[in-house]
Structure formats: C-alpha cells, structure tokens
Amino acid sequence: MLVPFVPTPDEVAREMLKCVKAGEDDIVLDLGAGIGKILKIAKEEFRVKIAIGVEIDRKLCREAYKDNNREFEIICGDLLTLAPILIPKANILVSYLSTRSNELLEPLIIQNGRRGLRVASNDFQYPNLKLIETRKVVANGILGPTEHIVYCYQL
Incomplete structure (x- = not known):
C-alpha cells in the first residue's frame, strides 16, 4: 500500500x-511514519516509553534515522x-494515510488491537x-494556514 508522503504538521x-x-507508559505505533516526525514528538515531548513506525519508502526510512539519535525505531x-x-x-x-488505506487497515486493527487501544488519525476516518x-x-504551512481534523478512537 503506497500513500504519497505528506508530512504531518x-x-x-x-x-x-x-x-x-500519550504518556510515559505508552507504546506508540505510527502506521506510515514518513520521516518519523510524530514519533520524535511522542518521545521528546510526551516521553512515551517506546515509539515505532512503519514506512514503506526506503528513502523516507533513511531520512527518519538521520537526526533520530535512536529515540524511535x-x-x-x-x-x-x-x-x-x-x-x-x-x-x-x-x-496520516488515506481513506482507502484506513479501510484496508481497520480490520487488522480490530482483529489485532488490544482492548483499550487508542487510535488517532489525521484527516481520514476509520469507518467502524x-x-x-x-x-x-x-x-x-508553506501555503498558509490549513485546517486538519484529528479523529480519536478507542477499541
């Protein structure tokens, strides 16, 4: 599944x-982590225990590790x-993926997520x-102010 890279503000x-x-006892998983911006903020500002991201683009994976100092994986x-x-x-x-990506991932989240899993998505909903x-x-942003909607869920 390939979604164009758009950095999360x-x-x-x-x-x-x-x-x-998010807090000190949490393990954060970023699906489509890009350059790891959310993971870096999670570790530095929210002091989460572990921050892991999945990214398909090898160039973005390398970029994520440039200034990482091994804060996240x-x-x-x-x-x-x-x-x-x-x-x-x-x-x-x-x-921060797409409507179609969220539709494909949602069954995996429901099937594999622990009870109480907290989920946040930027701009695109998980339908169920x-x-x-x-x-x-x-x-x-570069083009001026942009409005985003953050959707928060719990299993």
Whole structure:
C-alpha cells in the first residue's frame, strides 16, 4: 500500500498525541511514519516509553534515522504485512494515510488491537472504530494556514 508522503504538521502531531493521552507508559505505533516526525514528538515531548513506525519508502526510512539519535525505531516495510505483528504490541496507534488505506487497515486493527487501544488519525476516518472525539487543528504551512481534523478512537 503506497500513500504519497505528506508530512504531518507539528501542531497536528501534538494534538493527535494529546487526544490519545500519550504518556510515559505508552507504546506508540505510527502506521506510515514518513520521516518519523510524530514519533520524535511522542518521545521528546510526551516521553512515551517506546515509539515505532512503519514506512514503506526506503528513502523516507533513511531520512527518519538521520537526526533520530535512536529515540524511535522505523521498520521499513509494508503496513498490511507488518500491522498484524506490530499492532498487538502497541497501546496507541497513529496514522496520516488515506481513506482507502484506513479501510484496508481497520480490520487488522480490530482483529489485532488490544482492548483499550487508542487510535488517532489525521484527516481520514476509520469507518467502524468507536469514535471518541474529533478535534479541529489549524496548522501553519508553506501555503498558509490549513485546517486538519484529528479523529480519536478507542477499541
């Protein structure tokens, strides 16, 4: 599954992690981690125990490790293959993918996620997960302010 890389704005990443109440005891899994921005914020600002990302693009995987200092782990591979292995290890899942990607991943999340798994998605919904909250975030980008919607779920 290949989704074009669009970096998550810092403000949105922070709001996603706030929405799922990320903290020191949490294991965060980022599906489609890109350059690891959400993972870096999770480790540095929210002090999560473990931050792991899955990214299919090898160039983005290398970029993620450039300034990483081994704060988080990036696994380079396909989400649909790795999700069933990694989802059971996490208690927080974050993503910024696409509607179709979320539809494909949702059964894997439901099947493999632990009870109480907290999920945050930027701009794209998971159609059948239990929606807890939505938050609007305005982020400043290259082209000016852009509005994002953070969807927060719990299994």
